[in-house]
Each structure stands twice: as C-alpha cells, then as structure tokens.
Amino acid sequence: MTNVVKLFDTTLRDGTQGEGISLSVEDKIKIAGKLDTLGVHYIEGGWPGSNHKDIEFFNRVKELDLKNAKVTAFGSTRRKGIKAEEDINLNRILETQVSVATIFGKSWDFHVHKAIQTTLEENLEMIYDSIKYLKSKGLEVIYDAEHFFDGYKNNPEYALATIQKAEDAGADWIVLCDTNGGSMPSEIFEIVRKVCTAVSTSVGIHTHNDCELAVANSLAAVKAGARQVQGTMNGLGERCGNANLISIIPNLQLKLNYQCITDEQLSQLTNVSRYVSEIANINMPVNQPYVGAAAFAHKGGIHVSAIMKHPKTYEHIVPELVGNKQRVLVSELAGQSNVIFKAEELNLDFDKESAQAKKIIDDIKTLEHQGYQFEGADASLELLLRKAFGELEEIFTLESFKILVAKSKDRPVASEAIVKLNVHGELVYMAAEGTGPVNALDNALRRALEKFYPEIKNMHLSDYKVRVIDEKDATAAKVRVLIESSDFENTWSTVGVSENIIEASWQALVDSIRYGLIGKNRTTSEENNQQKKLGLINH
Template identity: 45%
Template sequence: AFGATRRPNVKAADDVLLGALRDSGAPAVTLVAKAYDRHVDLALKTNLDENLAMIRDSVTHLRQEGQRVFLDAEHFFDGYRANRAYALEVIRVAMEAGADVAALCDTNGGMLPDEIADVVHDVLGATSARLGIHCHNDTGCAVANSMAAVAAGATHVQGTLNGYGERTGNADLVTIIANLELKKKKDVLPQNALREAFRISHAVAEVTNISPSPRQPYTGVSAFAHKAGLHASAIKVDPSLYQHEDPESVGNDMRMLVSDMAGRASIELKSVELGIDLKGDKELIGRVVDRVKEMESRGFTFEAADASFELLLREEATGKRPSFFTIDHWLTTTERGAKNSIITKAEVTVTAQGKEITCSGEGNGPVNAFDNALRDGLNQLYPELAALELTDYKVRILEGRLGTGAITRVLVETSDGKGEWNTVGVHENVIAASAMALEDALTFGLLRQGRKPE
C-alpha cells in the first residue's frame, strides 16, 4: 500500500488516510514524507518539528499494527542541499520509529551520478540507515543514478518497468536489474528469471498500449542488432566481439539488419536467423546483396521489414516468389456523406487458386477499406487469414522536396496472436505502396500458418 504520513496536528490513530493504509491488509506500506524544509513550509504549511512528529507517529502507528514500513523521503536531494542537518534528521527519525528502509528520492530528477554517490555515502555515514534510491529521468541519468547509489551503499532500488513515469520517466527496472545481475554479479532475481526480461518488458508495453522502444537496453529489438558489413563479419567469427552480453541472458535475440550497407556476411547471418540455408552460394548471396542495394536506392528498407526480406530471400533462393494470390486491379473511393461523415470504399480484383475474385470492403480510410476488401475476397479460400490482424501502419514521405509528388514508404505490422512481422511497400501512390506491404503481410502470414504457396 502507498500513502502519506498523517496530516499536521492530527493523531495518527485518527487520520483517515493513514487508517486506510492500516486497514488495507497490505503487509508493507510505503509512506511519503517531506525531507525538504521549504516543502514543509509551503506545501504542508506546518513547522519542521511537526513534520518530524508526523513521520515518527505514522511509522510507529503502522509498525504497532504489524506492518513493514518503507519511507520515501520526497525531494531528499534538494532538501539535503538546502538544509543537510534537517534532511538527515528526517532519515534518523524514520529509522528510529521502525522503518525498514528510507528511500532517498530525486523527485525533480535533476541529480547526476557523482552527486548521488556523494550524498548516499554521506547519509550512510551519518545515520547508518538502510537506504534506498528513487530516481527520475529528467537528466537522462535515472539508471546511472540508481547504479551509483547502489555502488555507494544503497540496498533498495525503486523504479518502474520500462521506465514509465511522469515527465521523462522513472528509472527503468529492467535495465537496472540486468545491470546488477550481469555487470555487478548480484543475485537480484531467482536463478534464470532474468531470461524472462524480454517477454515481460514487451508484455507490459502491450498492456499499457505503449510501443516498446526498439533501443531500450537489453530488451529492445535493436539492442543486439547489427548492420555494418565489418560488424557482421566479426560476429560471424565471435558474437562477443560486438555484443556486451549474450542476448539470450535476457531472453532477447541477435538480429542482423539488412540494408544497403549489408555485405555477404550480413546476408549469410540473416538467412541463418530466418532459417533459410544459402549453402554458402557466393553467386546467390551476391545477387541478394545487389538486389537489396538496388531496392533501397528506390526507397525500400528492410531493417524493420524482416518478413518482406524473407520473401525476397526465398525468391532469390528458389527462383520463384512465394505467392498465394495476385492483385489484378483495385479502386478506392472516398466521399463525404450526411452530417459530414466520411465513407471510404475499396473494390479489389484478385486471382487465387486459378479463380478471379472481385471483392469489396469499407473502412475508416482507403488502406483499411483495401485491407477489408482483400480479406473479404480471400477468406473463403484461405480461412487462416481470419487470425491475422493489422496492428501498426506507418507512412513516411521520402522526398519531401517534391511535395505531393514524393515517394511514399509504408511499413505494416501484422500479428497472428503468436507473433508479429513487418512488411514494406514503396510507390508514388500511398495506396499502391500499402497494397505491396499488405500483399507481403498476408503472404507471410499464410506461410506461418503452414500453407504451401501456389
């Protein structure tokens, strides 16, 4: 349970909010207390002695009820700068009253690692308290500050998964735990539990509906991604040459990014990652490298479109692109209806299993309508498509100087509930680019479902 100390000039037993914490049934309670004399005056509107009494009475009351108490010393570092003696007294009073831990809070997030280390070391020497740390990321140092506090003697770290929090966020517990386990060799989690970091980090992102950061340390999809040809060649010999840890230690994977910088080693490693054996065929690998470079010169990107690249790789390896259908014709219309409603329709003609099918669909935009029409026509032949869902759609204008005549790149993310994949399309027309990406997405999805292409 989480709450504040009793109100000024109110007995702990009579304080409504403190009573709610007491009666919550929680075995542990975190109390927020003011450690900055200016906040005591301006926010609590009471005197310094009463604030100390509020801390003492609240901790004592909850301890007498059998609950563990953790004290969050709010604005501690600002308070320490302004009035060191008072900030230290806040910690002493809390510990003498029975608090398990006093967490020093960098509430405004303005501290730097060397400053954190100095203060934690001083507080430990002056109070002998069991200290914790609570950092915000306003200087981009929340994780570094937390690590500095631990190095200086703190034994309790507060933060949030993925660093979610107000303003610029809190200290990322995923990164901190991985740092402590892998770099400092501290036993933070049960054995092998760290291997769940990637899954849990992404599950939390899914629940909060916040896209995972690809560059998040340890668990981002780019954390162990490699692109340049020289890097790829070295990794082929020994992955540790360009990786600070084994990605499997946090449940992640090494990824090879395919781009116009890709060399033969990058393509070979990527093919192994995708489960396609190129058998060291230098001519084939050379063709793939040349084709990637040519397509990227036209605006394609395969760094974030593994599924489109796998289809390209299969085409070059077998001489035939995997295909379940071809899009012969399409038409989209958008009109304004009654009460300014927007009506978007699409009509698509496809050939699949030797049949020509004309289908239609409506949607909240031309791409959504196109997708619905395509599925409407193909679902009868490929019922597996019902399990596929378009989960993300991104459009980028590549040549902004050309204005409305610019090249458009579309990236589509699709899911079947078991995994996600990304595809790309490029064209002067955004619908045509979307059609390319959608065709790849559905084709790859059917391959994942075990369907054999025509």
C-alpha cells in the same frame, strides 16, 4: 545475502503520471501479472486515496495468483493537525487489505515550510505517527523520503532526522528519493553511503530521469549500499520519466554481479518490456538498451563480417540472456556478409559464389535504389529471401480490391474496402469499413483470412509510417510505407514502395500478414542458431 537487490515497480502508479499514459483497470491487472512473472518483488498498484480506479484495482488484484510479488498501496503521511488513525488516506490504504504500504513524507525543510506549511517538528511527528499506525495494523511499511537528496544538500541534519524518525517508528525500508531528478551519480553515491552508516534499516533508491541519469544514479546508490531499487518499466513516468528497471536489472545482474531475478526470468525481459509498451500504447525506441529492436542490430559490412566469426566482437552480452536477438540489417550500404548472415540465420543454403546468390544481392540493391528500405523491414527481407530460395508458401493471392471514400457536408470522411482473395483455391469476398482507406483495407484483409487462419486475430498493426522518397515530384512522388505489427510476443516490420500510397500500403500489409502467419510455423533454425551462439560465447 548482501548482493541481493529487491525490485520495486511503480509503473502502475508513478508510471501513469507520464504524459500520454492512461491505463484502465484491466490494463493494470494485465501488467501486474506480467511483472510477477518477471520476478519483481513489489508492485505499487496506486494511491487508493486519490481515485476510484485504483480502489477497483486493489479489489481485483486479489484474484491474481501472484507467485513473486507483493502488492503495495501508496499514500502520504498523515495531514498536519490530525491523528494518524483519523487520516482518510492512511485508512484507505488499510481498506485495500494489502500487506505492504508505501508512504512518503517530506525530507526537505524548504518543502516543509512552503508545500505543507508546517513546522519542522510537526513534520517529524507526522512521519513517526503515520508509520507507527500502519505498523500497529501489521503492515510492512516502506517509507519514501521525498526530495531527500535536495533536502540533504540544503540541510543534512534535518534530512537525516526525518529518516531516523521513520526508523524509530519501525519502517521496514527507507527509500531515498531524487524526486526532481537533478542529482549527479557522485552525489548519490556519497549521500547514500553516509545514510547507510546513519541508519540500520534497509535503504532503497527512487530516482527520476530529468538529467538522463536515473539508471546511473540507481546503480550508484546500490554500489553505495542501497538494497531496493524503485523504477518503472521502460522508464515511464512524469516529466522525463522514472528510473528504467528494464535497463537497471541487467546492469545489476550481468555487469555488477548483484542478484535481482533468476536467469530464466531475465530471459523474459524483452518480452515484458514490449508487452508493457503495447498495453500502454507507447512505441518503444528501437535503440532502447538491452531490449530495443536495434540493441543488437548490425549494419556495416565490416561489423557483420566480424560477428560471423564471433558475436563478442561487436556485442557486449549474449542477446538471448535478456530475451532479445541479434539482427543484421541489409541495405545498399551493406556488404555481402550481411546477406550471407541473414540467409544462414534462416537456415538457407547460401553459396556466396553461386549465380543465385549474386542475383539476390543485386536484386536487393536494386530494390533499395528504388526506395525500399530493408534495414527497417526485416520481415519483408526474410520473405524476399525465402521466396528466392523457393521456401515461401503462397497462403493467398489477390484477385482484386476496391476502396470507396465518401465525404458529405456534415459527416466525416468514410472509407470502405472490398477485397477478393484466392485462398487455397477458394474465392473469398469481404468488405469492411475503416477510419481511413488503409485501415479499411487492413480490416477487410484480416476478416477475409480469419476463417482460414484464426491466429490472425492476435496480430495488430502497431505503427504506420509514410515517407516521400523524392519531394521534387510533389503529389506524384514515390512513397515508402513502413508498417510495424505485433502479436504481443513478437514485433516485425514490413515495407512497400509505389507512386500510389494505397499500393505501397497494400504491399506492406500483405507482407505483414504473411510474415505473421508463417512465423507461427517457422522452423526452429532461429533457436538452433541462438543455442550455437550461446555455446560460442561459453567457449
């Protein structure tokens, strides 16, 4: 089928070259399993010739029962002056026992002369010999033509000669790389179109995001005839990152009518994106297209009023198609439509004309005036609404807490928290240490509740922010604490406000725990609302 596009994920290799990214072997195994469930066709596991971690990954990945993906090992063409069968890197690829090899070679004559310092003829032979050798061992070979677009713009005859040499050697795929990320979509389209007429081998695309065009360039390449797209989850990668498969997949599938994965797999996109972010310890931008928390969030009262009539008024797709959901933000700028929408989403009987409804809206505006920010703390808002409607179960109450902070001359600051809770009539005392007073308080609270709610072990604090609300009050100023929590499936945010940073942190921590626990037993009203929205769209 000409409209099928194969997905090649290089998060575990190219993605780890991004600043601040370091994945353990265990991390890579977990991500590989997640990529397989998403329906990715190729998972590039690493460069076995470069480090022991990648060698261990290839040994362990054999234990995974992958259903959709082929694991591929990465390497370069043979070194100059030696035979392919004597090249250490090529033989390391064979030692991994993968069925697919991905090797790169030079397409830009400038690189041939300056980087590997050999002749143009020798470079062509290096490409041919390397692919021929790997093919003789029964491997599927993907040839990455490094710096192809820069090479083509400088010397089109030689750039084409390199990939024709790869084709002659039997490469299964020829992937054109915009390695420096400097090409424009129009250039990508024209060059890929010409390449697709010059070779009969299937063509792929590998772009980088240095001009923030990696996604656009990948789409342009597909429109021009490429049938494999290489990229990473969330665009992780060196410098400004690689092409973001999380954006490319729905753009291809929902906008351009290409087939990448099944509809069921597409609905896992948000979950996979957030999972990889958690494993990589990277905070996802809230405005990340398709999967970000704000991708389908609405704040303006007019917007909310419109989407209550029909979601298509301000949403380009149904969020559930990619596993995301519609959100309505509530703040002092919002109209009553926002609160009404939120109440209906929670399946609460909200009569906007009632005294109760007007009081809730006034209370929210009052709290916002005091410094609370519910547009960034959906979980705290839900708890507030449920409490107003008498639907919030008190899972524990605080009796007291104490925090001890000690500093000695030759030792760092040490923090210890002691909490006393009433959990269903049982008094619980717990002490815990932490790297700081808030961390110690968080640890003590969780340990106190684990006996009653063991699922709390799966929850963790993923972000913590403090904002001084009124700087003129200096150290006596009121502060707002925003906490983001996650359980690998969902992410939620809570807020606390006080002149005391510990008190504000406690408020946000308690809301975080409460929301996480009631979320496990929440009604299916959200699912029902999602199905209703899907029905509206289909009508």
